[in-house]
Amino acid sequence: MSKQNIILAIESSCDETSAAVIINGQIKSNIVSTQLIHEKYGGVVPELASRAHQQHILPVVNRAIEQAKIGKNEVEAVAFTRGPGLLGSLLVGTSFAKAFALANRIPLIEVNHMQAHVLAHFLDAPQPGFPFLCLTVSGGHTQLVLVEDHLKMKVIGETRDDAVGEAFDKAAKMLGLPYPGGPLIDKQAQMGRADAYEFPISEMPGYEFSFSGIKTALLYFLQKQVKLDADFIDENMADICASYQAALIESLLRKLKKAAKNYKIKEVAIAGGVAANSGLRKALQEMALEKGWKVYIPDFAYCTDNAAMIAMAAHYKFLKREFTAQTVSALPRYSLS
Structure with a gap:
């Protein structure tokens, strides 16, 4: 060599x-x-x-x-x-x-x-130790991965339907936001109340995810509200985004918390495009303090x-x-x- x-x-x-x-x-x-x-x-x-x-x-x-x-x-x-x-x-x-x-x-x-x-987590320091759990979230995938070595990984849970990034982008389209809408929902959410509206969180077996239900719930919710008030979306954009985003994040972190407990792992990471979401990063850091985890999040560029x-x-x-x-x-x- x-x-x-x-x-x-x-x-x-x-x-x-x-x-x-x-x-x-x-x-x-x-x-x-x-x-x-x-x-x-x-x-x-x-x-x-x-x-x-x-x-x-x-x-x-x-x-x-x-x-x-x-x-x-x-x-x-x-x-x-x-x-x-x-x-x-x-x-x-x-x-x-x-x-x-x-x-x-x-x-x-x-x-x-x-x-x-x-493996984007190994581009810069600090780097996670093995084994660790990685929540990989993007527009095309949502996976919970048990990482035992650089080249030894096992998917222990993934979405049954839509990826979480797709749930963000399709919601943005319903709200009239341009593509790619995920980052715009995150931006709006920072100005809104996460408890303003309630959206359902799918209960799936094991470490599986599902995001088709929450998208449908948002669609019906918006259709109902717009019938009563044509300006409802524009007037409540920040609160809608904050509430919807909070439900998506809760769905992700529930499974991560469950897996960390069952596998007795204290090192957790997130990766993929949705890992750039500020709400997810903040919620994960807060959960880490509560659970005593070490958290790893790649640089935005990665x-x-x-x-x-x-x-x-x-x-x-x-x-x-x-x-x-x-x-x-x-x-x-x-x-x-």
Whole structure:
């Protein structure tokens, strides 16, 4: 093994085109190109996303390599998100990585997107100790993961229907907020009362989640109130957002608390795009004080989709020589465990 383990990582699972370079476990660059075209459609359009990836991937990779101050010929392996994600988007990243590896005669490293979200906690200090629980929350996934080692993880619970990020974004659409609406609900919630209205929390077995019911409850609630007062939403936006967000957070933390007790674990973490939510961060910190937990939350830049987390996962795979064959294909549904 050489003195410097240099890996180029590519992330293209949804609507962010990202590339990063990691050297000996240290991130040297992390370039992210966000696709703004989806805003006018109120959600990610898969075909447009894949086309944008084709346009952005080469300049993004070049910038990552340039910022890391290395040459293309110094890269020792190329990592990529194999899944889960949008097929068209994944194909762009997978194809580019395979071509880059073949042209430079270096190995490929496939990375599970959800595993990478968990390993974002090892990009900076402080880092959690094993075992720990990670609540991975995003627009496409809601999972409770038991992490026993860098590459040994087990999903002990996940959503039966919608992801919590989807519950945020669809609620924002009902409220007339632009896409992506999750951060806007969080912003409004900071000015409202969490006890203004009551929304149901689904009771699921074990560590499972469900968010379809609360979305439906919000829809019926808004329809009823708007019939009585056409300006109800505008006049009560902050309170609606605060109450709805509080119910979503309570649903998440109930399961986390239950799992921490049953597994006798005192180290907990959150990851994924919804981990940037200020209400969730605050509620988790308060619960940690009550339960005596150590809490780990990634930097905002590492919560949303980015190639640095892909690079971190690839680093640990590189150390174990876990390489991927050139015959690999994208996997839109790629199970973590």
